[in-house]
Amino acid sequence: MNVNDILKKVLQDIVPDEKELDRAKKAEVELKKRLESLEVEYIFVGSYPRNTWIKGNLEIDVFIMFPPHLDKGEMEARGLEIGKMVLDSYEIRYAEHPYVHGKIFGVEVDVVPCYKISDPRKIKSAVDRTPFHHSWLKDKIKGKENEVRLLKKFLKSNGIYGAEYKVRGFSGYLCELLIVFFGSFLDVIRSATKWTRRTVIDVAKGEIRRGKCFFVVDPVDEKRNVAANLSIDNLARFVQLCRDFMTSPSLEYF
Numbered sequence: 499m500n501v502n503d504i505l506k507k508v509l510q511d512i513v514p515d516e517k518e519l520d521r522a523k524k525a526e527v528e529l530k531k532r533l534e535s536l537e538v539e540y541i542f543v544g545s546y547p548r549n550t551w552i553k554g555n556l557e558i559d560v561f562i563m564f565p566p567h568l569d570k571g572e573m574e575a576r577g578l579e580i581g582k583m584v585l586d587s588y589e590i591r592y593a594e595h596p597y598v599h600g601k602i603f604g605v606e607v608d609v610v611p612c613y614k615i616s617d618p619r620k621i622k623s624a625v626d627r628t629p630f631h632h633s634w635l636k637d638k639i640k641g642k643e644n645e646v647r648l649l650k651k652f653l654k655s656n657g658i659y660g661a662e663y664k665v666r667g668f669s670g671y672l673c674e675l676l677i678v679f680f681g682s683f684l685d686v687i688r689s690a691t692k693w694t695r696r697t698v699i700d701v702a703k704g705e706i707r708r709g710k711c712f713f714v715v716d717p718v719d720e721k722r723n724v725a726a727n728l729s730i731d732n733l734a735r736f737v738q739l740c741r742d743f744m745t746s747p748s749l750e751y752f
Contacts, residue, residue: 612629690736
C-alpha cells in the first residue's frame with residue numbers, strides 16, 4: 499500500500515459515523531437547553547465544536563464563564579453546582595480547578611468553571627486561556643479536521659498522545675496547532691524528521707527557528723510553550739517514528 503492508501507484506510511476507522519454524530523448533536527442540544535434554563539454564560543471548547551475528535555472518543559467540554567471579580571472559591575462552587583444540575587450523572591474531578599465530569603444521553607461531558615477574561619495575558623488560571631485557544635483555532639482548522647485525526651491516531655497508537663504527567667506527550671491543542679502550521683498530517687511528519695531538541699515553531703509568525711529548547715509558541719500567549727509537557731524522550735521517539743514511517747509507510751503505525 500502506498501502512503502495515501504494507508505491514510506484513506508486509517509480514516510475509515512477514525513472519522514465519526516452518522517450514528518455518533520447524531521448522538522453528539524442530541525447531547526449538545528440538550529446540554530444547551532439545560533444551561534440556558536439556568537441563564538449562565540458558557541462556551542463549547544475542544545475537539546467537539548471543532549470536529550476533530552477520533553471516532554469512539556467523543557467528549558463534550560463546556561466552560562462556564564464567570565466575571566473576573568468573583569472570588570475563586572465562589573466561582574468554583576458555582577461551577578460545580580451548575581455541572582451537577584445539568585448532567586444526568588456526575589463525579590467531581592480535579593485539575594487546577596475542581597470540575598464536573600458526567601454524562602448526558604450517554605455522552606461524556608466535562609463542565610469546567612473559568613473566568614471570562616478579555617486579555618489572555620491576564621488570565622487568573624490556565625483554564626481561562628482555553629476559550630482563547632478555541633477562538634483562535636475554530637476557523638483556521640476548518641477543512642483540516644481529518645488531518646488532525648490522523649496525527650492524533652498516529653500519536654495515540656504509539657503511546658505519546660496526551661500532555662498529562664503519566665504520558666508527557668502531545669496535547670490535542672498542540673496537534674491542531676501543528677496541522678494549522680504545516681497544513682497536513684504528512685507535512686507535519688516530513689518536517690518532524692528534521693526536528694531537534696532546539697527547534698522552535700512559531701505558529702502565529704509562521705516561522706521555524708532555533709532556540710534553547712523545543713518550543714511551540716502559543717499564538718494567544720507568545721511566552722507560553724504549548725509543548726512544555728512534552729518530554730525529551732517522547733520528542734525523540736516521535737522524530738524517529740516519523741523517519742521510520744516516511745522510509746517505510748505502514749498501517750502498523752496506526
